[in-house]
Amino acid sequence: MIDQAPALIVVIPLLAALFITVIGVYKPRLSWILTVLTFVITSIFTIITLKQVVVIGPVYYMFGNWPAPFGIEFVIDHLNALIIAMISIVALLVAIYSKHDVKKELGDKIPHFYSLFTLLVTGLLGITMTGDAFNLYVLLEVSALTSYALLALSKGRAYIATFNYLIMGTIGACFYLLGVGYLLINTGSLNMADIATIINANTYSYAVLAAFLFIMIGMWTKMALFPLHGWLPNVYTYAPTSTSCLLAPLMTKVSVYVMLRMMTSVFNYDYIFNVLQWQQVIVALAVLAILAGSILAFRQDNLKRMLTYLIVAEIGYMVGGAWLGNVNGFTGASYHIIADGFMTLCLFLAIGCIIYKIGDSSLASMKGIFKKMPLTMVGFLIGAFSMIGIPPTCGFFSKWYLLSGAYEAGAWPFFVALLVSSLVNAILFFRIIEVGYFHALPEEEPNHNHPKHKRDEAPLSMIIPLLTTAGLLIGIGIYTADIVTYLIRPFINTFL
Amino acid sequence: MQTFTSFLPAAIVLTSFIGSVAVFFTKKNQNLREVWTFITAAINIVLLFRMAKWILAGNTYTYHIAEVLPGLPLFFNVDGFGMLFAFVAGSLWIVTSLYSIGYMRPLKEHAQTRYFACFALAISATMGVAFSGNVLTMYVFYEILSLSTYPLVTHHQDNEARGGGRKYLTFLLTTSIGFALPAMIITYLNTGTLTFSNAGIFSQTADPTLLLVLLLLFLFGFAKSGIMPFHVWLPGAMVAPTPVSALLHAVAVVKVGVFCVLRILTGVFGIDLLSSTSLSTVVCVIASITVIVSSLIALTQDNLKRRLAFSTVGQLSYIVLGAGIATMYGVMGSMTHIAMHAFGKITLFFCAGAIYVATGKKYISQMVGLGKQMPITMIAFLIGSMSVIGLPLTGGIISKWYMVLGAMDSGRIWILIVYLISSLLNAAYFFPIVYNAFFCKEEDSQYPNKIKEAPLPALIPPVLTAIGTFLLFIYPELFLNFAKVAVGVSK
Amino acid sequence: MIIGFDVICLCLILLCAILALYIKDLMGAVIVFGAYSFLMCIVWACNAAIDVAFTEAAVGAGVGTVFLVSTVYSTTRVDSFKKNRFITQLLMFFVVCIVGSLLLLTVTDLPEWGDGNAPANAHLSSYYLENSIDDTHVPNVVTSVLADYRGFDTMLETCVVFIAFIAIFAILRVRKSRTNNDETSKIFELLVPSYQKVDSVIIKTASHLMIPFMQLFALYVVAHGHYSPGGGFQGGVILGASLILLAISYDFKKSLNYLSEKKVILLVALGVLIYAGIGVICLFLGGNFLDYSVLSKILPATDSIMARSHAMLGVEIGVALTVMVSMYGIYLCLSSNGRFDKGL
């Protein structure tokens, strides 16, 4: 069964989604347990695959047993083995977490939520693994459509926000499709590795340039790089908590990975950094993204909204790192995908717990939160430390590599922007910590029989994933060397 | 010269950490909670003594924690200097804990569990800094220390504490992320290593501009050392309860700052590189300015704790100045001064706290005639201030002696003058307090002529540390030998 | 190929596109858009993309227009709000001009229209054309590529349809029992324009007559996809259209009698399940996922190549089922605003 793992990683959640839909008609309650079970199995498979990749190198899987350029191929190399592991673990944690939250927020739509949830993860896993440019488009749409639906399950302003997201997402996907079209018209092939060999033999024409440009713009729209970020904050703010917990860590990061994948597997270093020489412009965009994200985050007094702007800044980290064009920058960008995934998850889970208990995530409602929900705040703190970049959390190490890369490339604005963003994050989070730590709880009941600072923690099924994520942040930080040596460097060596 | 691979350094860091966890989980039972603190502190001391013997023989202990970045592990490497600092921190921790109990319980402070837990955590991080084998490890523990002391600084949870805490974190995080981190990364990228070595890790041919920039970044990056203009957090953090101030300003925090700076100067740049270039002068000038200016500011302060804080700022720059001279004696002197000043200054803080516990007074102008009411405390205060000024019969003179020797070695007379002026200023801001306390006119005295000392737990620690200060004059070898080992004099 | 005809069609298409965006009345815009889609079909048919034209006629122009019309009916067809958007529009015009001129720049690099030896036509597609018969015994290369060579894509595409249905169902569906007592639902009722119940005998009888033939034709399209244009998607959409016709000409009650809400959900999932299930069976028989050739082990009297051909029929049925039911379900949701009581 092990050699079938790449297919199973995608097929198991897909089948599970179908069963959840069917069973949901009769027994909606079973859908949660089924989802959790699915992701337990998927996580096991992804971790097995990860081990396999480390031991024997990249795994190739042909669907329908058709050889590579003719059929569709999954390629699991060192980096995406890591990313699928991240995706499945994040999905598992969010699935466990969502139990109470979904019950509270969504009512009778639970089975639909879970079936869309699993399908979304299917799409993301597929995007990460596929070695076929068009297959990637289809998977992109699978994940996009499910995410629109999941976001719109909330009420009120979520609808118009999601509608705008749908428009922007479709523009992104269409640009990507157009780019693939240009690749096809140049090479007649859809398999990434195959395209790479054909393109490298060609002279670089306008059509190749268009292919690259449109794929990149498509992905930048999807990942909300700075001038194209408008849709993101509203979407994640008004979405149901569990949805934003799932989407915020995964959607943008997977798009970043696709960008890396396209830069490495389809085009090559020489073309991107020596022929095109856009790196100055893109890194400048990344700097703007970081600064704009940080400044806009500063102006928010809603916690969830603040985090969405931080995501915009984090995207700048990754894009900038990837476009520095050196080993350290690329390592930083790749590592930050993982680190930021878990970081964002941790913070969103913590805020989800707070919203679940308090019903609000505005700064004012955080008064005395440390007394009320100490465990949640421990998770929040570790996530915040990672965002700031305090060792030994993983946020520090990604910053380390990004800064190293920026120094080597002489990209001083990026270097400074990274530091400024860390400091802004520090101020942002300590503002919250201050509010939570200093202000006494608002007097809810005049009845003094109740102790003033009553502990009122979110349910265990929400706390455990949160604390696990917090633990992972530190764990990943400590094992940075292993991750970089065994997973990220082998991947980069094939590129640079 | 041998290098042992041993779990001992990690064990010391871990015991304090476990102690902190244990404290946290026994919050129901106050006495049991305090017992944990003492048990872990005692274990620490025992372990330190076990290592001390071998360290003094010129050996080092290493322990590899984890390889966090390829080729750049987190690891402990204990040498004489680290040992010296660990001893200071470990021994003063016990005294401070005792004092904390004496201070906190009568005042019925809230959240005592959090206080003791964070305290132990801070000590754990301090030990980590002391034992660090490379800049990265040091940085990690440095940051942990900043964060774990935040709840201590803001212990009162009122508006004043909030302002102080804000300043504290803003300055420490800004400088460590904004200066120290990039400096560390640039150093690593240029040299390929961050491991401390007495010869320094830069080659002699390194770009001087780069070295200068790195030096400044490091110097200001470890802002716990209180070098101006990044000293602002220090007086601000005075809002903390007195035992915390004692810990912050005498033992853990500020000393970690200067320890880091010293480590960087000796272990990263190396004395040879410093003295052979103009970098040494740069350090000396910056430190001298801080020494003089802070002493002048201290003169104007009426709040006793604030005066002590500015005194600390000045003394810290002494230490940096000693290392900046970049001669063997200078470095030895400044290493020893970490210990000497720690004992002296902690005595002073303890006294300030004891005065507050007994009388509730914070201002120097309110302390006229206090010697009549609290003679023991004030005598301890006298001894402490003598040590800080650097007068005989206290340990302070020993370290100052070596620093002056170092200054003479380097042939820079102006540094001698700086030391002289600053000592005079020190005397000028300390002696009036003592003088007024004991020898004021009868009618000026604000206190009845009746001995009413602070409760015993708050009284014993200053006495102990005062005695310690005196003993250090007689037996300075305890710390001096470590310093010698560190700079490689003996053997 | 008649270049002239194509050129005329393309010009008309452009005209329709501009009109669809220009016309203020939404219903008009939708209808013009339908015309645009049909013209597009013609161009594609001229370019020998008969399957695509077929699909576009059924999906894009047919069902897509029905969806649009339903929405316009359930909301509003006039947009009276006026606000000057000139600046935005001008800005976007410049953005679009930049992108467009970049695209026009690349046109010089592109092969001529209809160049048989262009790279896009050489590498993969020539392999498919030359080997489809040998590999799968299916003359319609579109079907063999769709269902076999790139079967995984098609499975996901079926999934997309499934997702669209579940998503729309989850977003729109409101249960009467829950909202009846709700104040908001009453306002909600008022917002939705009232329908005039048209009980036209002619329409009823005509659709009564048409529906069986439509369905028969659809089944033929599904089953004969191996040899002629068509396949699961096209057949599925036609089947779905027949159900939609039923719902339009009678009412929801009658159509829901045939296919209830619960059945719709089950069948949509079942369709994808058939597709994925065939893939999983291949897995269990020791092949890769969707490697139909191993099915010869369980299918009587077939070699590995015929097994591919048979399995393709199986997956096409799955696709047809999903597409049929989800098109029908989406129509129900969209036209009744999720209340499943009355539609167009």
Place this chain on the structure above:
Amino acid sequence: MDYILNHFNYIIVVIIMMLGLWGMLSLSNLVKKLISMAIFQTGIILFYISMGAKKGSSIPIIKQAYDDHHHPIHQTINHIDYANPLTQILMLTAIVVGVATLGLGLALTQRVYSEHKSLNEDEILESLS
């Protein structure tokens, strides 16, 4: 002129796509936005289809001769004779994806309408602020 005719489809594709893109970005009515989206998508589909077109080719269904046992007789096939099947099946997928997106967009539109009583983006934004 010949050049323009030879690349006429690409030029039209560009214009159609840009028209759709412009509509998506700058029109204020939600339904119009979705129509623009569909126009944009069909533009891309046309792009793919015209790259796969071959002059004088037939539809990609192989004219196959069979023997008495209904087994195909092996014959050499010249791919120039048949249109490109690859771009066609890609676009089949794209069309279906397009209609799925359209449906979802319409569902959202309906919800937006019941929430804000308007289909005009400006009006909705005005009511929100």
